Amino acid sequence: MPVLTATNIGKSFGARDLFAGITASVPHRARIGLVGPNGVGKTTLLRILLGMDDASTGSVHTARGTRIGYLPQEAILEGVQTLWQECQKPFETLIERQHELERLEKKMSDPEQAAEAMETYGRLQQEFDHAGGYTFEMRIRQTLTGLGFSREDQQRPLDQLSGGQRTRALLARLLLSEPDLLLLDEPCAGMNSEEKQDMIFWIKDIQDTLGVTILLIEHDMKMVMDISERILVVNFGKIITEGNPEAVQKNPEVLKAYLGEEEDGIRGVA
Ligand SMILES: Nc1ncnc2c1ncn2[C@@H]1O[C@H](COP(=O)(O)OP(=O)(O)OP(=O)(O)O)[C@@H](O)[C@H]1O
Numbered sequence: 001m002p003v004l005t006a007t008n009i010g011k012s013f014g015a016r017d018l019f020a021g022i023t024a025s026v027p028h029r030a031r032i033g034l035v036g037p038n039g040v041g042k043t044t045l046l047r048i049l050l051g052m053d054d055a056s057t058g059s060v061h062t063a064r065g066t067r068i069g070y071l072p073q074e075a076i077l078e079g080v081q082t083l084w085q086e087c088q089k090p091f092e093t094l095i096e097r098q099h100e101l102e103r104l105e106k107k108m109s110d111p112e113q114a115a116e117a118m119e120t121y122g123r124l125q126q127e128f129d130h131a132g133g134y135t136f137e138m139r140i141r142q143t144l145t146g147l148g149f150s151r152e153d154q155q156r157p158l159d160q161l162s163g164g165q166r167t168r169a170l171l172a173r174l175l176l177s178e179p180d181l182l183l184l185d186e187p188c189a190g191m192n193s194e195e196k197q198d199m200i201f202w203i204k205d206i207q208d209t210l211g212v213t214i215l216l217i218e219h220d221m222k223m224v225m226d227i228s229e230r231i232l233v234v235n236f237g238k239i240i241t242e243g244n245p246e247a248v249q250k251n252p253e254v255l256k257a258y259l260g261e262e263e264d265g266i267r268g269v270a
C-alpha cells in the first residue's frame with residue numbers, strides 16, 4: 001500500500017500549462033528522488049502533494065493516517081530558533097535526581113542504611129515519575145542526539161551552528177511530529193560537499209532507523225543517486241522516465257533532454 005499516490009496531476013497558471021498527467025506513487029519506507037531542470041514545477045508538485053496548492057486536474061491520495069513533514073527550500077529560521085530554545089532549557093534537576101537515585105540504590109544494599117535509603121528512594125522515584133514536564137525536552141534531546149548533535153553542540157547558540165547543523169535541527173523539528181513521509185525540497189542548497197556528504201548520511205539514517213519514507217527534490221545528481229532507490233525525472237511538463245539510479249543514469253532520453261549528451265553521462269553534469 002503506497003504512502004501517497006498522485007493520479008493524473010496537472011497544473012496551469014493562467015494560460016500556461018506547467019505540467020499535465022503526472023501519475024506516481026510513493027511506496028512505504030522508500031527513498032524517492034524527484035529531479036528536473038529549473039522551473040519545471042518540482043516545488044509546485046510537492047506543494048500539491050502536501051495540499052498547500054490545488055492541482056488543476058487529478059487527485060492526490062495519502063494512506064489513512066499518514067503524517068507528512070515538509071522541509072521547504074528556504075529553511076525557516078524561526079522554526080530552528082524555537083527548537084533550539086526548547087532544547088537549551090536546563091534540565092539539570094532531572095539529571096541530578098537520576099544521579100541521586102543511583103546513589104541511593106547503592107546505599108540500599110548496605111543493611112545499616114537500607115531502611116532510610118528506601119524511604120527516600122520511594123519519595124524521589126515518585127517525584128521523578130511525575131516530572132512529566134520534562135518529557136518533551138527529553139524527546140528533543142534524544143532526537144537531536146539521534147541526528148548527531150553532541151551535548152556541547154545542543155547547548156551552543158544558534159548563530160554558532162553550521163548551515164548543515166541548522167538544516168539538521170530543522171529535520172529534528174520535523175521528526176518530533178513523527179512523520180511517515182518527509183518531503184525535502186533541496187535540503188542541501190548552499191552546502192559544501194562535506195556538509196552534503198553528512199546530510200546524505202543523515203537522510204539515509206532517518207529512513208533506516210525510523211522507517212520514514214523520503215521524497216527528495218535535489219539538483220545535485222550525485223546526491224540524488226546516492227540517496228534514492230528510485231528516481232522520477234520531470235521535464236516538458238511530464239515524467240519523462242522513472243527507475244533506479246542506474247537505469248535513469250543510462251536512459252538516453254534523460255541524457256539528451258535533461259542532462260546534456262556528455263560522454264560520461266550523468267556524472268559529467270554539475
Ligand atoms: N503562484 C504562481 N503563479 C504563477 N506562476 C507560478 C506560481 N508558482 C510557480 N509558478 C511558476 O511555475 C514554474 C515552476 O516553479 P517551481 O518553483 O515549481 O519549479 P521548480 O522545478 O521547483 O524549480 P527550481 O528547480 O528552480 O526550484 C516557474 O516558472 C514559476 O514561475
Ligand SMILES: [Mg+2]
Nearest residue numbers: 042043044073
Ligand atoms: Mg523548486
